[in-house]
Amino acid sequence: MSKVNIVDAPEGFEGSGFFATSLDKIIGLARSNSLWPLPFATSCCGIEFMATMGSHYDISRFGSERPSFSPRQADVLLVMGTIAKKMAPVVKQVYLQMSEPRWVMAVGACASSGGIFDTYSVLQGIDRVIPVDVYVPGCPPRPEQIIDGLMQIQELAKNESLRRRNTAEYKALLDSYKVL
Numbered sequence: 001m002s003k004v005n006i007v008d009a010p011e012g013f014e015g016s017g018f019f020a021t022s023l024d025k026i027i028g029l030a031r032s033n034s035l036w037p038l039p040f041a042t043s044c045c046g047i048e049f050m051a052t053m054g055s056h057y058d059i060s061r062f063g064s065e066r067p068s069f070s071p072r073q074a075d076v077l078l079v080m081g082t083i084a085k086k087m088a089p090v091v092k093q094v095y096l097q098m099s100e101p102r103w104v105m106a107v108g109a110c111a112s113s114g115g116i117f118d119t120y121s122v123l124q125g126i127d128r129v130i131p132v133d134v135y136v137p138g139c140p141p142r143p144e145q146i147i148d149g150l151m152q153i154q155e156l157a158k159n160e161s162l163r164r165r166n167t168a169e170y171k172a173l174l175d176s177y178k179v180l
Ligand code: SF4
Pocket: 043, 044, 045, 046, 080, 081, 082, 108, 109, 110, 111, 115, 138, 139, 140, 141
């Protein structure tokens, strides 16, 4: 028989018949366990993501089984594969079409740094055009590594203040990427 774990409750005060915590923590808990990925796969790393979606690795254990091919309903942009410079504006446009809060994961060496393709036509990392939250190393990374990257995003989502996206620091980050 399979063992089902329930996610830990956030910190708070409890007593007989009540539990009180802050709104930040409840929203963080909900967001972190229902992150919808937008798979932007251009080459081999995308195949590893397909394995991550399959029954053996079962990404639905993390509430992320619903891939969103519409940026408007996606929470996490997963860029997987070699990104040619001609493709860079497309990656940026997809990012721009996602609503806040949004997170970005660079999956594999190509998305993180251009990988083995140190050449004129390949973008040397997607962080040249959009901000990245988590980098997953490997060529290709195994599905366990992709899951680990997703768990890192879960931690960010869980602990992020509701006001972070309004801070001067966050606006300066977007400004540095010329994102309005
Ligand atoms: S990192 Fe390796 S496996 Fe992934 S897209 Fe690049 S060449 Fe392919």
